[in-house]
Amino acid sequence: MEKKEHKPTNPVTRRDFIKGFGGGAVGAAIAPKLLAQESESLQTKRGKIPVYSRKKISMTVNGVKQTLVVEPRETLLDVLRERLNLTGAKRICNQGECGGCTVIVDGKPVYSCLYLAILADGKEITTIEGLANADALHPVQQVFIEVDAYQCGFCTPGFILTSANFLQNNPNPQLDEIKKALSGNICRCGNYMHIYKAVAEAAKKMKGV
Amino acid sequence: MSRDNHPKNLKDSHLLYTELAKDTKPEIPPASEGAEHPDFQIIGQHTPRIDGHKIVTGQAPYTQDIKLRNMLHGKILRSVHPRAEIVSIDLSRAKKLAGVKAAIELGVKQVNYVGDQIAAVAAVDEQTAEKALKLIEVEYNPLPYAVTEERAKEEGSPQVHAKRKNIHKFNDQKRGDVEAGLKEAEVVMEHTYQTPVEIHHPAETHSSIAKWNGDRLTVWDSTQGVHSVRDGLAQALSIPISKVQVIKHYMGGGFGSKLFVSQHTVVAAMLAKHTQRPVKIILTRKENALCVGNRPSSLQTYRGGVKKDGTLTALSLLNYTSGGIEQGDRCAEPIWDVYKCPNVSVKEFTVYTNTGPQRPARAPGHVQGTFGFEGFLDELANQIGMDPLELRKKNYSLKNQGDTGIPYSSKGVDKCYELGAEKIAWQRRNKTPGDGSGIVRRGLGMASQIWWGGGVPGTLADVRIYPDGSVDVISGTQDIGCGTRTFMAMITAETLGLEPKDITVKIGNTDYPWAILSGGSLTVPSVAPAVRRAALNAAERLKDMASSMLKVPAEDIILTGKKLVAKSNPEKSIDFKKLARNLRRETVFHGERMGLPQGYAYNSFGAHFVEVEVDRVTGQIKVLKVVAVHESGQIMNKQTAESQLIGGITQGISTALFEHRILDEATGTLVNPNWRDYKIATAMDMPEIIPLFVDMVDPRINILGTKGLGEPPRIPIAAAIGNAVYNAIGVHPRKIPMTPGKVLQALKGKEASR
Numbered sequence: 001m002e003k004k005e006h007k008p009t010n011p012v013t014r015r016d017f018i019k020g021f022g023g024g025a026v027g028a029a030i031a032p033k034l035l036a037q038e039s040e041s042l043q044t045k046r047g048k049i050p051v052y053s054r055k056k057i058s059m060t061v062n063g064v065k066q067t068l069v070v071e072p073r074e075t076l077l078d079v080l081r082e083r084l085n086l087t088g089a090k091r092i093c094n095q096g097e098c099g100g101c102t103v104i105v106d107g108k109p110v111y112s113c114l115y116l117a118i119l120a121d122g123k124e125i126t127t128i129e130g131l132a133n134a135d136a137l138h139p140v141q142q143v144f145i146e147v148d149a150y151q152c153g154f155c156t157p158g159f160i161l162t163s164a165n166f167l168q169n170n171p172n173p174q175l176d177e178i179k180k181a182l183s184g185n186i187c188r189c190g191n192y193m194h195i196y197k198a199v200a201e202a203a204k205k206m207k208g209v
Numbered sequence: 210m211s212r213d214n215h216p217k218n219l220k221d222s223h224l225l226y227t228e229l230a231k232d233t234k235p236e237i238p239p240a241s242e243g244a245e246h247p248d249f250q251i252i253g254q255h256t257p258r259i260d261g262h263k264i265v266t267g268q269a270p271y272t273q274d275i276k277l278r279n280m281l282h283g284k285i286l287r288s289v290h291p292r293a294e295i296v297s298i299d300l301s302r303a304k305k306l307a308g309v310k311a312a313i314e315l316g317v318k319q320v321n322y323v324g325d326q327i328a329a330v331a332a333v334d335e336q337t338a339e340k341a342l343k344l345i346e347v348e349y350n351p352l353p354y355a356v357t358e359e360r361a362k363e364e365g366s367p368q369v370h371a372k373r374k375n376i377h378k379f380n381d382q383k384r385g386d387v388e389a390g391l392k393e394a395e396v397v398m399e400h401t402y403q404t405p406v407e408i409h410h411p412a413e414t415h416s417s418i419a420k421w422n423g424d425r426l427t428v429w430d431s432t433q434g435v436h437s438v439r440d441g442l443a444q445a446l447s448i449p450i451s452k453v454q455v456i457k458h459y460m461g462g463g464f465g466s467k468l469f470v471s472q473h474t475v476v477a478a479m480l481a482k483h484t485q486r487p488v489k490i491i492l493t494r495k496e497n498a499l500c501v502g503n504r505p506s507s508l509q510t511y512r513g514g515v516k517k518d519g520t521l522t523a524l525s526l527l528n529y530t531s532g533g534i535e536q537g538d539r540c541a542e543p544i545w546d547v548y549k550c551p552n553v554s555v556k557e558f559t560v561y562t563n564t565g566p567q568r569p570a571r572a573p574g575h576v577q578g579t580f581g582f583e584g585f586l587d588e589l590a591n592q593i594g595m596d597p598l599e600l601r602k603k604n605y606s607l608k609n610q611g612d613t614g615i616p617y618s619s620k621g622v623d624k625c626y627e628l629g630a631e632k633i634a635w636q637r638r639n640k641t642p643g644d645g646s647g648i649v650r651r652g653l654g655m656a657s658q659i660w661w662g663g664g665v666p667g668t669l670a671d672v673r674i675y676p677d678g679s680v681d682v683i684s685g686t687q688d689i690g691c692g693t694r695t696f697m698a699m700i701t702a703e704t705l706g707l708e709p710k711d712i713t714v715k716i717g718n719t720d721y722p723w724a725i726l727s728g729g730s731l732t733v734p735s736v737a738p739a740v741r742r743a744a745l746n747a748a749e750r751l752k753d754m755a756s757s758m759l760k761v762p763a764e765d766i767i768l769t770g771k772k773l774v775a776k777s778n779p780e781k782s783i784d785f786k787k788l789a790r791n792l793r794r795e796t797v798f799h800g801e802r803m804g805l806p807q808g809y810a811y812n813s814f815g816a817h818f819v820e821v822e823v824d825r826v827t828g829q830i831k832v833l834k835v836v837a838v839h840e841s842g843q844i845m846n847k848q849t850a851e852s853q854l855i856g857g858i859t860q861g862i863s864t865a866l867f868e869h870r871i872l873d874e875a876t877g878t879l880v881n882p883n884w885r886d887y888k889i890a891t892a893m894d895m896p897e898i899i900p901l902f903v904d905m906v907d908p909r910i911n912i913l914g915t916k917g918l919g920e921p922p923r924i925p926i927a928a929a930i931g932n933a934v935y936n937a938i939g940v941h942p943r944k945i946p947m948t949p950g951k952v953l954q955a956l957k958g959k960e961a962s963r
Contacts, residue, residue, distance in 0.1 A: 073336075082334075087274035088267020090461070092412050093494050097884040100412060128267035137265065145261035148848045151856055152690030153264035154412040154461025160265060182892040186884060188412045188462050189690055190859025191852050192892040 057121035061086070062130025070117040077101045077112035079120075080127060088128035088157040092186075099185030102158035103127045109165045111184075128157035131164060139205040140164045140198070149198035151189035159185050163199045173203055244843070244906050244914030250769075251703040252913070255848040258695045259709055260688075269459040272416040272431040273491055280418070281310055281331040283480045283490040284338040285473060286345050287500065288320035288327055291563040291877030292354035292367070295319065295347060298328055302344040308337035311483045312345065315476065319352075321369070321534050322563050323877050324499030326472055331480040331488050354563040356877040358506060358531045361562045369534060369561035376529070380539055380557035387512075390523025390552030394514025396592045402511070402581035403944045405869035406531070407504040408887060409570055413461020414497045419477040420487035426478055427454045433463040433689050434726025439719045441470025446478060457687050457717040464860075465569035466502040467689075468728045473501075495882040502568025503870060505530045505537035509581035511544070517593050519603035521550040526582070528557040532567030540578030546812075547582075547659050548604035563877060569728060571857070572920035575660060576864065576927060583656035583928035584941055591642055597932065598630060598655060609810035618809040618910050621840030621903040622657060625816040629655065632836040632899055633818035643939015643959075648826050651833075652937025655818045656928035662841070662917020663811030663910055664734025668802040669722035672701055672743040675795045678786030680705065682743070683715040686724035686736045691919060692849035693732055697740050699846060700913075704744035705751075706768030706785065722799075730813060730917025733845055735802050738911035743800025750798065754791055755783055806909050813916040815839035817858070817925040820896075821933040825956060828949030830934055832862055832896040835926065839900075842907040842916040850918055854900035857922025863890035865927035867946050888946075 040051040051072070058067045061084060070079055077094075080086045080103065089112055092100035096114040103112045104126040131138045140163050143149070150156040159182065166181040167173070173181070178196045187195060263269040300312040311331040320327065328345055332338040353367035360366055361375040369375055391397050418429040426448070432438045435455040443450040460467065473490045481488040492501065507530045514523040526544050530537025541555040570576075590597040605623060608616050629635075638653035639645055670684040682701040688694050698712040715721060725735045748768055755773040756763040759781045766773050773788060775781040805811055820834040837854050844850045867888035871880040881887040900922075906914035927945055934952070935941040940959040942951050 081274075085276075086267075087270075090271075090412070091273065091491075092414075092461075093884045095494075095883060095885075098412075128265075132266055137262070141265040144265050145257050148257065148261075148852045150261075150264055150690075151852055152412060152460060152462040153269055154271060154459075156264055157267045179892040179895065186412075186889055186891060187859075188410060188464075188889065189852075190856040190863070190890065192859060192890075192895045193855045193898050194852055196892055196895075 052118065055118050055121070057118060059120045059122065060124045062125070062127060072116065072118055074117045075113055076103070076115040076117045076120050079117040080112060086127050086129050090154055090157065092155065097186070098155070099158045099162060100155050102161045102185065104161055104165055109162050126161070128161060131161065138164055140167065140202045143198045143202040143205060147194050147198040147201060149191060149194040151191050155185060155187045159187065159195055163202065167199065167203055167206060171203060171207060173199070175200065244908050244910065244912055249703055251699045251709065253844050253847060256695060256699055256709060256846050257848065258692055259698050259714065260694050271413055271459045271461055272418065272429050272457065273413060275418055275429050277418065277420060277487040280487040280489055281333060281480070281484055282335045282338045283329055283331045283477055283488045284335070284342050285326050285476060285490070286328040286342045286347070287496070288323060288325040290320060290349055290351050291323050291356050292352040293320050294350040294352060295327060296350050297348045299346040300328065302346070303330055303341040306337065306341050306344060308333040309341045310486065311480050312341060313479065313483060322500075322565050323879065324496065324565050326476070326500070329476045329480060331484050354877055356563050356872050357874050358508070358529065358560045358562060360874065361531070361560050362529070369563055373561070375561045377559045377561065378556065379536055379559050380541060380555060382541065382545070383554035385552030387523045387525050387552045387554045391514040393516070393522040395517045396589070397512070397514045398589055398592060399510065399512040400585055400588060400943060402509045402584055404507045404577040404580055405945065406506045407570060407864060407868045408498050408870055409464045409466035409502055409504070409568070410497060410884070410887065410889070411462030411464060411466060414492045414494060415467060415471055415473060415501050416489070416491040417471070417474040417477045418487060418489040419474070419481040421481055421485070424448070425452050425454070427456065428474060428478065429456050430474055431460040431467060432457050433460070433467045433687065433728050434469065435687055435717060435719050436685055436723055437468060437726045438470045438474065442475065442478060445470065445475045453719070455719045460687070460689060463689055464571045465573065465728055468569060468726050471501055494884065498870070498879055498882040498887065500565045502570070503533065503565060504570035504573065504576070505532040505567045507538065507540050507577040507581065509540060509578070511581060511585040513585060513589055515589050515593055519593065519595050519600045521548060521604050523552040524550050525554045526556070528555070529560050530557065530577070531560040531562050533562055533564035535566040537567065538574035538577060540574045540581065542575055542659060543578040543582040546610045547657055548601065549606040549610060550604065564872065571860065571923045572660060575658070575920065575924045576861070579656060579658065579924050580928045580931060580945060583925065584931045584935070584943065587654065587932045587935055588941055598626060598635060601657060602626065613810065615808055615810050618811050619840070619842065619905055619907040620812070620814055621905045622814045622816060624903040625814065625838035625840055628901060628903065629816050629818040629836050629838045632901070633820060633834065635818065639936050641939075642936050649822055649824050650937040651820065651822050652933045652935065653818065653820050654929050654932025654934070654936050655816060656925035656932060658815045658817070658921055658924040660730060660813045660917065660920045660924060661811065662730030662734060662813045662920065663805055664738065664802055664917070665725040665731055666802055666804045668724045668735035668739045670697070670724070670736060670739035670743045670800045671722055672740070672747045672798045672800070673795055674747060674789055674792055676790055676792060678789040679713065680707065680711060681713045681715055682740055683721050684724045684736055684739065685716070685719055685721035686732060687717045687727050689727045691727070691732065691853060692846055693727070693736065695849060696733065696737060696845040700737055700740045701744045704741060704748055704768070706773070707771055728919070730919040730921065732917070732919070734911060734915055734917050737845055737913050737915055739800040739802040741800065741913055743798045746800060747798040750796075751788055755788055758783060802911065809909055811910055811916070813839070813841045813918065813921050815921045815925065817929040819926070819929040819933040821930060821937055823934055823937045823952060825938060828952035828956070830866060830930070830947055830952060832894070832930060834897045834899070836899045837901065837922055837926075838903060839918065839921055840903040840905055841918040841921060842905060842910060843914040844902050844918075845915060847902070850902065851900045853918050854922040855898050858898055858926050859890055859895065861923055861926030862894060862896075862930065865930040865945055865947055866890070866894070869946055
């Protein structure tokens with residue numbers, strides 16, 4: 001196995017982290033060290049990763065700086081929902097299959113159920129609660145209401161954030177591109193047709209057409 | 210609590226559901242007047258949801274989002290064996306774990322499926338509760354089991370229920386003489402169609418929070434029926450109904466799996482009692498797949514005879530259906546009631562297996578029965594060289610075909626056929642299935658639909674007017690994603706001459722007047738007439754008051770533009786707000802959904818037309834276009850109704866092409882307990898969908914002439930896709946999901962039979 005240096009540009013995923021721990025024996029050996037707040041390091045296939053028992057992180061959530069101490073096991077989704085009371089991001093599949101927990105981290109949509117909170121240190125995060133301006137909804141939000149692009153509404157925050165981010169990068173999307181962009185989000189009520197219609201309408205609205 | 214004390218909701222839910230769906234409670238008299246035919250200004254229009262802002266900003270509170278002070282988190286230990294005796298349970302290690310506040314046995318002596326509950330814990334957070342589950346030691350005595358229908362049907366296979374055979378007849382109905390009918394026929398055919406077990410998988414997994422205040426219990430639940438959960442909890446806990454309150458603000462889908470009280474809700478209440486703290490239980494995605502319901506499988510063999518002119522002379526169905534440890538679905542309604550046929554017989558058997566219990570799944574039995582029966586009809590039509598749509602028209606009936614023979618209150622399927630055929634350009638279909646050349650073939654197919662959805666008499670609503678002119682509409686109904694709040698506001702606003710945004714809607718609480726659960730396509734036809742009645746009562750009182758002030762007869766007054774105006778002299782008017790001041794205190798007007806007149810059958814109808822493309826090399830099916838035309842009486846809100854159709858069709862496409870529960874026969878374990886391995890349609894799978902309504906007002910069903918629409922769009926779509934595939938490649942796959950493998954298998958069978 002080739003050993004690589006851990007690069008900060010190649011963030012450790014939850015999967016790497018769990019893989020790094022491997023079986024129970026390794027976990028047991030490391031456990032006492034975890035009691036310390038100080039970071040240790042652990043060799044994985046993708047290089048060394050730091051190990052923390054708990055870590056103080058600072059992130060900007062919807063424009064507000066939040067500093068809190070998190071355990072390495074905590075996902076960004078759980079921290080947002082349980083610690084910051086931002087319950088707009090939903091826990092639907094909890095393993096990166098449905099997009100219901102989507103939030104924007106440094107301009108990119110991520111599944112927050114697969115994103116460890118410790119990795120959010122220093123990051124800028126937008127959740128559905130922070131998408132609208134004080135006085136006006138984001139055009140995507142507005143159009144979702146106009147077009148009835150939801151039913152039960154549980155997956156809606158994820159769809160809206162994915163769509164808003166997509167339109168920011170692709171202001172003139174074709175229908176196929178919209179469908180593809182939304183394919184990482186599941187709407188069990190099945191209102192996709194209204195959802196991609198809403199995204200197309202929002203694109204027009206954002207261009208001022 | 211012993212297992213026997215558990216609410217019998219799971220066992221009875223299917224029957225109850227079907228009974229509710231066609232409810233005609235005799236003790237409530239029917240409204241003396243029929244449906245009104247006024248020129249509505251708001252009802253029936255495209256109206257955005259009044260609570261849309263809350264949903265798009267993430268502010269709508271779902272049960273999973275609710276936190277109470279001192280709240281604990283509950284988790285349930287579930288069986289890993291499909292059938293086993295519980296020899297012993299040791300909770301001591303779990304109880305000692307820091308943060309655990311309670312660990313209880315659930316009184317189970319034997320488990321009957323993987324996921325069956327055994328014990329429960331409550332702890333300060335989910336993580337600790339999960340850890341505690343792992344510390345519970347259970348000694349099982351594994352017993353022989355059968356998890357597949359094939360195994361359960363074998364001679365000498367393990368008995369799932371002690372007092373009942375694995376194959377249990379639950380439906381045996383007939384009219385006329387099938388054998389005589391088959392003799393009259395010029396063509397007789399027999400084919401078998403198969404549908405798998407599907408899982409509801411709502412986005413929000415089942416969740417409940419229970420909190421006691423002395424002897425009063427309050428439960429926040431992700432439910433389709435606050436009142437049904439209340440009644441079930443009272444029964445399970447042996448406490449008076451008056452001591453239980455159930456609240457549901459928003460919920461993330463249910464599709465039939467959240468109609469009645471669930472075991473975990475009862476467990477949350479038990480843990481909350483034990484700890485004297487609020488307890489929240491959120492089921493995991495895997496638990497959702499294992500133990501809170503599924504759509505039963507079916508294996509339907511149809512036999513039928515037809516004359517060359519298309520006259521159906523005889524039809525029979527033999528069905529084996531499995532709902533796990535519970536009864537399967539009655540799939541007989543399509544063969545029994547959609548087309549004219551004098552000789553019909555049906556025999557249906559449940560096949561019990563050691564798998565999780567079924568629960569009603571959006572259009573229970575109808576989705577499966579329609580796929581089989583409407584597929585069979587297309588194969589019959591081909592045998593006599595007839596256009597399948599013509600075959601259906603030939604056997605069209607305006608009378609209920611069941612034992613009653615009474616006329617339908619209204620039926621607009623003929624109009625659905627006409628409009629659907631025109632929009633899909635039906636003449637483009639292959640005159641003979643499989644005509645055409647090349648690797649990728651196109652085909653058109655269609656199927657019809659019947660459902661009940663007449664509404665439940667006794668559903669209540671109040672309109673409350675305050676002295677400042679603000680207005681509430683209140684009912685103990687709930688919004689499961691279909692826009693209940695919005696249509697209630699629309700009806701109230703229409704009746705009082707206001708705008709929907711002027712109305713405050715209060716629902717989702719058992720402290721409000723009783724309303725039926727939201728399932729069986731019952732919400733609109735139950736709640737809408739009650740709201741209309743309450744608002745009409747309010748309008749009548751306001752007109753009387755305005756009459757004496759304006760010195761014109763009450764009959765001359767209309768409510769419009771936030772005013773009460775004399776029709777004969779529009780100069781004479783008074784503001785709604787000003788008039789309300791004269792009510793002096795808050796005034797409540799009651800409304801009730803009255804009975805359905807006897808002598809008519811109340812059903813909702815529709816037809817779907819589909820175009821598909823099938824790759825004969827890869828077996829891939831692509832649905833290109835769906836035209837859905839429905840007759841559900843007066844539509845309340847066109848916009849949410851269209852969403853309803855699109856959603857039903859999407860779920861039906863998912864049924865037709867992707868969804869099935871996979872079990873490992875060797876261990877009884879669920880192989881696809883997540884959303885990666887259990888395939889669900891995404892935006893990429895969507896065709897062009899054209900949702901249409903035949904504008905008809907049912908003249909008798911209720912004062913608004915409206916029928917249910919929840920189930921209807923879910924019913925015919927999978928069948929229509931199957932028929933379109935048949936039209937494209939000349940062979941019907943006869944099995945869903947129609948995966949590439951099954952399509953290739955069907956094509957291979959066709960080659961072999963040449």
